[in-house]
Amino acid sequence: MSNKKKIFISAAVLFCSMLTQAQESSIQKKKSSKDPIFSNATYVGDDQIYKSNPLKEDEFYSPILQGCYPDPAITRKGDDYYMVCSSFAMFPGVPIFHSKDLVNWTDLGGVLNKVSEFNPHDTGISAGVYAPGITYNPHNDTFYMIVTAFTGGLGNIIVKTKDPKKGWGSPIKLAFDGIDPSIFFDDNGKGYVVHNDAPDKGKELYQGHRVIKVWEYDLEKDQVIPGTDKIIVDGGVDLSKKPIWIEAPHLYKKDNHYYLMCAEGGTGGNHSEVVFISDSPKGPFKPASNNPILTQRYFPQNRPNKVDWAGHADLVLGPDNKYYGVFLGIRPNEKDRVNAGRETFMLPVDWSGTFPVFENGLVPMGPKLKMPKGVVNKTGKDGFFPNGNFTFIENFTSEKLDYRWIGLRGPREHFISIVKKGLQITPFAVNIKELKPTSTLFYRQQHNTFSFSTTLEYKPESEKDLAGIVCLQNENYNYVFGVTRKGKDTYILLERTENGQSEIVSSAKIDAKGALRLQVKATGDNYQFSYALNGGDFENLGNPVSGDILSTNAAGGFTGALVGLYATSSNNSHPK
Template identity: 85%
Template structure:
């Protein structure tokens, strides 16, 4: 018995020894991880576009775009006095941003519809993948909201999600059994459901590159699926197929005065983008185009016009609080080099639907930066009381709120996977992934919302090895970006600026620094010119690399259709080496 007791004590002792050492090892690992984790504080984004300075608002006006930065492909719906609007998000996370308003002027950011990695996981897609071109529709017959979208990840394809209250979250997405893109769901007066979407022509019937069709399906509301065999092509090619129109897409169905209207984008989301409309006596056609198409476009005007807005299209219509129609649509505001860095944004115009067809008011003229608020709306509260800002504004983030602002987003994964709030600010635990990889990155992103802006942050950080880097990143994609960060070379600490163009990286400049206290990092842009600078004393700033071109942050050079992002970046897999 004594011998058994001895062996038991010995085993207990060994177990304690190994457990203690295991805890010690974990503590060391945790400490090392914390050492490599930068803390960001006092972040400031400041927009300073001349167009807003030169066009101050009157009491009854608000600015368009209503959502600046990369918020394209808007879709809108209404229940009573509540308006909900969604946009594309691509590989940004969460997926499908959603906003709420009571008046179409003042919008509250509700986050994203697809916010669970188990249900939407764009972890291995390029930034242009993920999810885009959502539709959102309220069905009064069952008091339910439907969000339908195409997901380019995880073999998901077209999916639909539902909720009774968008402010309280959404149910799990359901995969739908049809191909194509840009789906939208419509509910008739009798409660019957229909899905319309863009698709390729039937096999062997494609007449030219960019030839697409619009299809309609009947929808089974009880089982949430399209009804097999009910699909029908309702538009072939576009308004006039003899003219070889390209990319008829983004369809929306409406019913007014007993007739069915199908509104679509045509011409591709670029210089020839436009919005067109068709009418029918049945949701399944035949649909006849309006004689005055297009009803919205900017393609007819000189390229060098002042305050240029371009690429307008991909629209949706809604009845406003003043019983007048309004349209939301995407457009771009190119910079001084006629390049698009801020991405496709969400604009708004009043719509005259007093005749047979709706017409965007002044939608066939060069767009102005301001529109009149709907009658009865008395206050423009954008940027105040929690409402989303527009125009020129300053956003200050001290990371003291329990709830992080929804404008901060992740790429290919949730921001919560790498951030933690501390007394000193926001700590980013770096992934062993750098910004050029097709993986979730440990970067907290903010959309570039102005052509002239500054973005600055204080960073408390001491890199341990050359694999460690933290700082600011300006990114159009994983293959086109600037990294401005602090790293190690041998025993010395450096700050460097790296330019990556089409996957090829080059160090623009680097300099040795001595870190005695937190450092202030800053990027300033004026149109195409970007300047990166740092301050070791929070007062005097040193420029690094001179003035560099923002060309690689534009869709014109980088391709794709997202907008530039600025972010707080940390990595434990750095490959940018100081020179």
């Protein structure tokens, strides 16, 4: 080939490349010109219980993680504590926190943060991934996170790392069925996996009959050893009483005895924690005579400041050489609805006798605990996760977005970008009612009384365009509060979706010349949606609506309510 020809071809390739880049730039510019920009967001928690119970110097609040952070599991290496929780179809999967003292926690994001390895893109919000276990193995200086994933045919998986602050390895698929796995390492370095499973085929005795299995674990191959599985608990503490949903097992070793601690009774009003003892990690296990060791099921349903559903626990030795337990519980609103979801609570544990017992875990729980000796409460300061009543202000000026902002069924990074004016959302052609990743930046509802507000710059170009706020329990139960078009006019609307059926509650034609402010303010079960035009005061869009559809009581499932910054180019919510 001649040099002239080479030069000509090179020039042609370069021209085509420049043309393509120019076209892409033009497309991007055109696309971004209509994309909504959220210049700020503010969440304010204002629950009365915290006003009535201010902290003293040596106290901290429980729950330690408010909002939908259920199924906690915890481990320790030296003076470093790591805790994980369920995340379902939220993304990233398996939120993880770090602490030096069990009081002040730092959010490290999610363990499963690669969509190529964990992709809940087509699952209901209560599927995805849940009930993790986390264990530090001192024999090889390695952390293990084991969990059940209901997506992509993953099933039970395990991931490892030397340092949870630096990320995790790829998921390893494990060869067993069932849910709620955890891993235990004995003094001699041997590994064991315990999990919930169905009874042997043909031996199921009643609805909710489950068993706990143990497997030996091969640390070299990172697999359970075939043929080593054994049922170590059948049904629960007393099979004759037909206990349901023995689950969330954890193995411990203390004073040359092996302890198996499990949840029993289902993750609702009958939830509890029970414990068994054995001379071997493979049993036989004998139940404690004083089971349950934690429950809130025995008390009047109308008790004030109710904490309920306590169970699904894990134990760790604290900085004061005393045991503590983390577990899930709920704080329903005044109509006994569960909107904030199942949260992570903590209690000290008395293990001075043969069996561990949660201190004050068998009486109605209060909101405050004594801190381990020498600890200073820094929650909500210096980058530590807040609890109690707090205000979270986000101006979208930091390059690193707070980990409390999450995606649904996919990464938030697929639709957000930080621009000069704030956070820009590039809308997906997906609306909030579809089983697909949505272009919604979500924040967990963490109080029964709260407000969430944002400032929005947006000019919808058609009826297919909508941006605003969404309050979501799941794809079939939610409120959409946003701005769209009808003909040549701009409208603001509130849509209620219950059991998949949608209706416009209120709508109004607006003339928004500048930024539009949107707000949802909940006082228990009453949710009021308001907007402010052109720097004016907030005005209500219709009357307060019920938060019933944002509760698990109505919607079912396992998650708490989420509130999010939402945009779609596939809107089907049309004003009256």
